[in-house]
Amino acid sequence: CWRQFWLGAAAVSCTTCIKRPLETLSPLFFFESAALVQCTSPLPTAPPPAPPSSFLPPPLRPPVPPPPLRSLCPLIEEGEAAQLAASWSLGLALSVLIGGALFNRLKSSRGKLIVMGGLMTGTTLGCAVMALIAQTRAQTWSAVRLRATVVFLTALGVGLPYYVPSGMFAVQFGGKHSGVVSAYLDSVSFAVSGIFMEAVIGRALDDQKGWYVVWAVLSGVAVAMTVLQLIFLYGLLYPVSR
Numbered sequence: 001c002w003r004q005f006w007l008g009a010a011a012v013s014c015t016t017c018i019k020r021p022l023e024t025l026s027p028l029f030f031f032e033s034a035a036l037v038q039c040t041s042p043l044p045t046a047p048p049p050a051p052p053s054s055f056l057p058p059p060l061r062p063p064v065p066p067p068p069l070r071s072l073c074p075l076i077e078e079g080e081a082a083q084l085a086a087s088w089s090l091g092l093a094l095s096v097l098i099g100g101a102l103f104n105r106l107k108s109s110r111g112k113l114i115v116m117g118g119l120m121t122g123t124t125l126g127c128a129v130m131a132l133i134a135q136t137r138a139q140t141w142s143a144v145r146l147r148a149t150v151v152f153l154t155a156l157g158v159g160l161p162y163y164v165p166s167g168m169f170a171v172q173f174g175g176k177h178s179g180v181v182s183a184y185l186d187s188v189s190f191a192v193s194g195i196f197m198e199a200v201i202g203r204a205l206d207d208q209k210g211w212y213v214v215w216a217v218l219s220g221v222a223v224a225m226t227v228l229q230l231i232f233l234y235g236l237l238y239p240v241s242r
Contacts, residue, residue: 007231012165012185027084031074034138035075084144091156113234119160120229200217
């Protein structure tokens with residue numbers, strides 16, 4: 001039982017190391033990965049004091065110069081980046097709702113393994129594709145929408161493996177203590193993901209290595225997640241008699 005617990009903790013930790021960074025850093029990713037474009041909006045400045053000529057009749061006043069223009073502006077603003085990050089949350093929700101319904105309808109254990117493996121493989125491919133896309137900044141809104149779409153598809157393979165196998169383990173082996181067992185799994189995964197975000201994700205961003213490095217690292221974590229979650233789920237679907 002303890003061996004299965006630590007296997008589950010490792011599997012859930014890998015999943016959390018993808019889920020937590022992307023649900024917290026997605027707005028930052030969309031904002032920082034967008035290019036700077038030519039501005040057309042005036043530079044906000046404090047209104048100057050009224051010159052003496054303002055007291056003259058309108059025909060005698062000198063023309064007022066237009067406000068200066070900013071040379072470069074971000075393609076997307078902070079609020080728009082936060083809205084784009086909702087693509088990750090939507091993907092997670094659909095992963096649990098639709099993926100969970102499909103998982104429950106399947107009677108075959110092999111089919112459940114295939115569904116879970118297929119979703120996690122999609123997440124791995126999504127992270128790898130984003131590692132390639134993120135090597136350049138988004139120059140147009142079409143490029144921004146492409147990134148949001150890939151982020152959404154990547155999230156589809158995270159929600160189901162994050163919640164379902166750990167819940168199955170807690171019910172099968174925890175019994176009346178299933179709530180505590182589930183909490184222990186979450187505690188381990190939160191601790192591991194916190195260290196991962198500080199030591200790996202944070203350092204990569206602080207060193208200005210670029211978001212493509214972050215996505216490349218996450219693609220490697222997604223491979224580990226796929227392998228560990230499938231082994232963990234296989235042990236739950238095909239328990240060894242004790």
